[in-house]
Amino acid sequence: MGWPENPPLQGEGDHLPLPANGGGGAPHSAALVESPPHRPFDGSPPRAGGDLTLNGRYPNDVLISGFDILFFWDARMMMQGMHFMGDVPFRKLYLHGLVRAADGAKMSKSKGNTVDPLGLIDKYGADALRFFMAAMESQGRDIKMDEKRVEGYRNFATKLWNAARFAQGNGIVASTSIVPPPATLAVNKWIIGETIRTVQAVDAALADLRFDGAANAIYQFGWSQFCDWYLELIKPVLGQMDAPATGPDADETRAVAGWVLDQILVLLHPFMPFITEELWSKMGEREYELIVAKWPVAEASAIDAEASREIDWLIKLVSEVRAARNELGISPGTRMAMHGREMSPDTAARLDRQSAVVARLARVDHVAGDAPAGGAAQIVVDEATFVLPLEGVIDLDAERARLTKGIAAAEKERDSLAARLNNPSFVERAKPEAIEKARADHAEKSAEAERLAAALARLG
Incomplete structure (x- = not known):
């Protein structure tokens, strides 16, 4: 069976193999324009006779395709290429997912859930x-x-x-x-x-x-x-x-x-x-x-491993102090004292080198010696404990009451969501997006309860 010079394309069955054999006419059509040979990404030599578009560009290094056309498009390209060209049309096949609506449904004009990328x-x-x-x-x-x-x-x-x-x-x-x-x-x-x-x-x-x-x-x-x-x-x-x-x-x-x-x-x-x-x-x-x-x-x-450890430690300390201040409702502009205890010699040396940075970013001033008696927030970073005295900074009794109330409310919502998620009737009948939202809300309330409990524990 011969190949016509410029065959008419009747439909999907005719144009399926075209990406594999060059995109126009027969695989060895004289209409293919001259182009420099394509050198594969792996550094191997270009195909022999790479003076034509087909020889210079075949096979491709990678084909990117949606998974939904794997069997009736990509597989046919592979079969056509191996049959007519004696080689695979691509070295790698990357299958990507489909873009769906926010609720996971397939986009459709009839549903009105399409998104215009422009x-x-x-x-x-x-x-x-x-x-x-x-x-x-x-x-x-x-x-x-x-x-x-x-x-x-x-x-x-x-x-x-x-x-x-x-x-x-x-x-x-x-x-x-x-x-x-x-x-x-x-x-x-x-x-x-x-x-x-x-x-x-x-x-x-x-x-x-x-x-x-x-x-x-x-x-x-x-x-x-x-x-x-x-x-x-x-x-x-x-x-x-x-x-x-x-x-x-x-x-x-x-x-x-x-x-x-x-x-x-x-x-x-x-x-x-x-x-x-x-x-x-x-x-x-x-x-x-x-x-x-x-x-x-x-x-x-x-x-530099030592420099990495020092700055990672600094970031962790500043982050923990900021988190404690935020959880306790302390104004960002309020300066506080900070006492360190149980510090190793290396940690003490790091704190001495980075004290100006800690003071600027965490709004705390390191004070040598033990912390005064009274309420304080405690922060553990590696082996060391850092104490932030709270007397005169916040009302400790009111803060304990606020945190206790917040923990109870968060735990109540967490347990309610857990009961709903453990209910087979809800899981079987609810829409997937409703189940996903319930799981996200449960995780959020669990984290909130843990965060407030940690803040209460810091008060001692």
């Missing part, structure tokens, strides 16, 4: 929607359309933009180095190590085609470790915008901050190409665009 792009930006699709692409499940999450990723883009503005205002510019700059300060050694760990996590996730894992690793690092902690920790080193600090520590910190920001932009670019390319160009003169920038290299030797 409308979301107009409202939140293409980067936010693109990042949402990657972050929610968990293997083995569909994506539930959640506009709040898209909005949250728009906020992530805004936070990154503000971080770049902060950098520019403090003399931090584009890095000229691919490798980490030399660092002597613990905070700079720590952020270099966290950057390397993030590169390792992203590389591992992408190798496993876990796009959600890669996106979430970048998100957590960019939002929490870089923006929330590192930029706050280095503010005293940089000085004020109208009176920038000078000297070796300030120069080192600016170099490290510029390098880390560059690594974030490179890692984030596949997920948020537009804002990252814009920030890449705004941070200073570049010899090339971000899209062709070298991918970060995860040099494990650049991780």
